[in-house]
Amino acid sequence: MKKLGMGLVGPGFIAAHHLDAVRRLGHVEVVGIAGSSLESARKRARELGVAHAYPGYRELLADPAIQVVHNTTPNHLHREVSLAALRAGKHVISDKPLASTTQEARELYEAARDAGVAHVVTFNYRGYPLVQQARAMIAKGKLGPTVFVHGCYLQDWLTDERAYSWRLDPKRGGASSALGDIGSHWCDLAEHVTGARIVAVLADLHTAVPTREAPAASAKAFAGTGDKTARRKVKITSEDLASVLLRFDNGARGCVTVGQVLPGHKNDLRLEVSGRLASLAWRQEQPNDLWIGHHAKANTVLTRDPALLDPAARGYAHLPAGHPEAWADAFRNLIADAYAWIGRGGTPDTRPTALPTFADGYRNSLVIDAMLKSHAAGGAWQPVDDFLEPRRAKGKRG
Numbered sequence: 001m002k003k004l005g006m007g008l009v010g011p012g013f014i015a016a017h018h019l020d021a022v023r024r025l026g027h028v029e030v031v032g033i034a035g036s037s038l039e040s041a042r043k044r045a046r047e048l049g050v051a052h053a054y055p056g057y058r059e060l061l062a063d064p065a066i067q068v069v070h071n072t073t074p075n076h077l078h079r080e081v082s083l084a085a086l087r088a089g090k091h092v093i094s095d096k097p098l099a100s101t102t103q104e105a106r107e108l109y110e111a112a113r114d115a116g117v118a119h120v121v122t123f124n125y126r127g128y129p130l131v132q133q134a135r136a137m138i139a140k141g142k143l144g145p146t147v148f149v150h151g152c153y154l155q156d157w158l159t160d161e162r163a164y165s166w167r168l169d170p171k172r173g174g175a176s177s178a179l180g181d182i183g184s185h186w187c188d189l190a191e192h193v194t195g196a197r198i199v200a201v202l203a204d205l206h207t208a209v210p211t212r213e214a215p216a217a218s219a220k221a222f223a224g225t226g227d228k229t230a231r232r233k234v235k236i237t238s239e240d241l242a243s244v245l246l247r248f249d250n251g252a253r254g255c256v257t258v259g260q261v262l263p264g265h266k267n268d269l270r271l272e273v274s275g276r277l278a279s280l281a282w283r284q285e286q287p288n289d290l291w292i293g294h295h296a297k298a299n300t301v302l303t304r305d306p307a308l309l310d311p312a313a314r315g316y317a318h319l320p321a322g323h324p325e326a327w328a329d330a331f332r333n334l335i336a337d338a339y340a341w342i343g344r345g346g347t348p349d350t351r352p353t354a355l356p357t358f359a360d361g362y363r364n365s366l367v368i369d370a371m372l373k374s375h376a377a378g379g380a381w382q383p384v385d386d387f388l389e390p391r392r393a394k395g396k397r398g
């Protein structure tokens, strides 16, 4: 079988995990990468074991050996690179958030829809087997009507005022920082697992570290605090903390807390859904356990075991029980779904049902935008602008 050719633009932190996932599939060839310069692309190509480095993304897009483009650039470049890739007729896998603004996200969604190619946004937390298990249980009514959806996404890598990232610069990261960067993952996950949509939000945002000491030269994605480079003071205007009340279209209520300055919390994403009959809780840092809560009988913990999972979730588990699967495996599951879709031509009716698309990326940006508007209005309830993708035909798994 002839391998599909992929190229990657933006070879930084997350890029290595895109390449790792693609390589684990076995039927995709990593053709080459493009960075901010030929020199940086060559250096990264050597580090990542990639055969070819292009002078820039335009040269990469012009290569007919590449059918699929992974866009892992900083947020402000997502629109430019993804649009150019779509116009070149490539399938596009963009990292999140889809774009820097809702207008750009809408433009990308419409361009992808019209291009007739596969379009994917890496909301990779969908790729965990027990996330799919939770989704299947809720869809089958095991929890009864949903009443409450709550959780958090907490990190601590921005706790030190000497930590800096392009994410904190609105020109490169977008108007939102913590919500756009990680709140976006939680909102996508909550909607995906419950099958319900967030229709209104009330948000309280805060910047706990309003001034940072950024490295004077251009910073890496997650500039550590130990480096000795010269520093400059930077005023931070975007939030590093957020508390948000939520209303869902099925009547459920909810809340989420998001923060990146919370000591001890590394990648602490938690989601709990309570229905009238039972509750479910899942934690990203202990992803092989799903807590199932009851009122009138003992609570249980479902430990990931392919034999015990719903058929819709089983294909996302690859190892027997007792052999933990984690972040990189979930990421690979999402990329596997993406390439399964690409293999079928990227037509709307062949999309694996768990796979997040540019439509989901656009929808997600509307939710985050509503949170920013709610806070700007002094903490008032803010409706989420309506966007209903035309109903898709029944999708497939894998």
Ligand SMILES: NC(=O)c1ccc[n+]([C@@H]2O[C@H](COP(=O)([O-])OP(=O)(O)OC[C@H]3O[C@@H](n4cnc5c(N)ncnc54)[C@H](O)[C@@H]3O)[C@@H](O)[C@H]2O)c1
Residues within 6 Å of the ligand: 009, 010, 011, 012, 013, 014, 015, 034, 035, 036, 037, 040, 057, 072, 073, 074, 075, 077, 095, 096, 097, 122, 123, 124, 181, 220, 221, 222
């Ligand atoms: N899905 C996830 O869990 C996850 C995790 C981390 C990051 N991300 C997303 O991935 C994207 C990249 O984040 P990162 O942490 O890897 O950042 P990063 O800064 O480590 O990497 C960005 C890369 O883009 C390159 N770049 C800059 N300008 C470029 C240009 N003009 N052309 C080509 N390349 C250019 C940089 O040199 C760098 O190599 C962001 O959108 C971020 O939100 C997603």
